[in-house]
Amino acid sequence: MAAAAPVTTFATAGGATLSPDHYVDVAYEEKLRLWDEVKADPRFPDYLYGCYECGICVAACPSAKFYNFSPRKIAQAAAREDVELIFEQMNDDVWNCSQCFSCNRCPRQNSPGGLITILREVAVNNGLASSKAALEGYTRIVYKIMTTGTQVSPDMLQADAFPDWGPGVMEVSDNLELWRKALPPETLHTTSMSWQVDDKTLTELYLIWHYTGVMDLIAEVDEGLHMIILDVMEETLEEAGFEI
Ligand code: SF4
Numbered sequence: 189m190a191a192a193a194p195v196t197t198f199a200t201a202g203g204a205t206l207s208p209d210h211y212v213d214v215a216y217e218e219k220l221r222l223w224d225e226v227k228a229d230p231r232f233p234d235y236l237y238g239c240y241e242c243g244i245c246v247a248a249c250p251s252a253k254f255y256n257f258s259p260r261k262i263a264q265a266a267a268r269e270d271v272e273l274i275f276e277q278m279n280d281d282v283w284n285c286s287q288c289f290s291c292n293r294c295p296r297q298n299s300p301g302g303l304i305t306i307l308r309e310v311a312v313n314n315g316l317a318s319s320k321a322a323l324e325g326y327t328r329i330v331y332k333i334m335t336t337g338t339q340v341s342p343d344m345l346q347a348d349a350f351p352d353w354g355p356g357v358m359e360v361s362d363n364l365e366l367w368r369k370a371l372p373p374e375t376l377h378t379t380s381m382s383w384q385v386d387d388k389t390l391t392e393l394y395l396i397w398h399y400t401g402v403m404d405l406i407a408e409v410d411e412g413l414h415m416i417i418l419d420v421m422e423e424t425l426e427e428a429g430f431e432i
């Protein structure tokens with residue numbers, strides 16, 4: 189009996205595991221439509237000027253050291269307008285980027301990390317299944333930031349929530365009390381918030397997220413999360429005299 193073909197998988201920064209068969213293939217016309225959406229982004233002309241294929245971005249890229257991932261391939265696919273490969277990357281490679289922008293040292297003035305930002309946004313905007321899978325690991329963080337206006341508190345750094353962070357997160361979660369004391373702002377020592385955001389700022393944030401379509405993006409990615417965040421938002425906005 190012939191051995192089964194190996195399936196290549198990779199862990200995303202959010203801890204999800206994807207494989208090439210994880211996403212659904214679509215007609216070429218749909219791939220072309222997605223690519224046109226990427227190119228129509230006003231940032232696109234600043235992020236791609238062609239590619240020397242020199243590999244400097246790969247040498248600078250931390251994700252390339254740990255994953256089967258190359259910013260050079262992202263830039264090349266975009267420069268060649270390889271619609272099939274770009275669709276594949278949108279469902280796979282782009283979720284391996286840590287958005288550090290070390291690749292901006294490109295001698296051709298490209299920004300592969302910037303291209304990836306656009307590719308990710310188009311993937312999310314169009315509800316690609318791979319974007320949902322990649323963002324699953326961030327649900328708690330998205331909820332925390334969008335309801336409180338604050339970032340991750342030390343309590344959230346649990347190894348089971350961030351398996352992809354390796355031994356570093358184990359060390360943090362084993363020594364949470366120590367870390368809380370080491371963090372300077374008083375409120376970082378609490379279990380719920382990094383710092384208190386006043387009601388006026390929170391109201392403004394909620395309105396921005398509502399009117400700029402961020403909430404629609406959340407609904408595309410995770411309907412349950414969207415409902416929970418909307419509940420919290422509506423209550424605060426109602427108290428402030430806004431109805432959305
Ligand atoms: S994107 Fe820039 S750094 Fe990367 S291979 Fe192309 S020219 Fe070189």
Ligand code: SF4
Binds near residue numbers: 259287291301302304
């Ligand atoms: S932004 Fe992404 S592609 Fe660029 S160096 Fe960082 S991880 Fe690599």
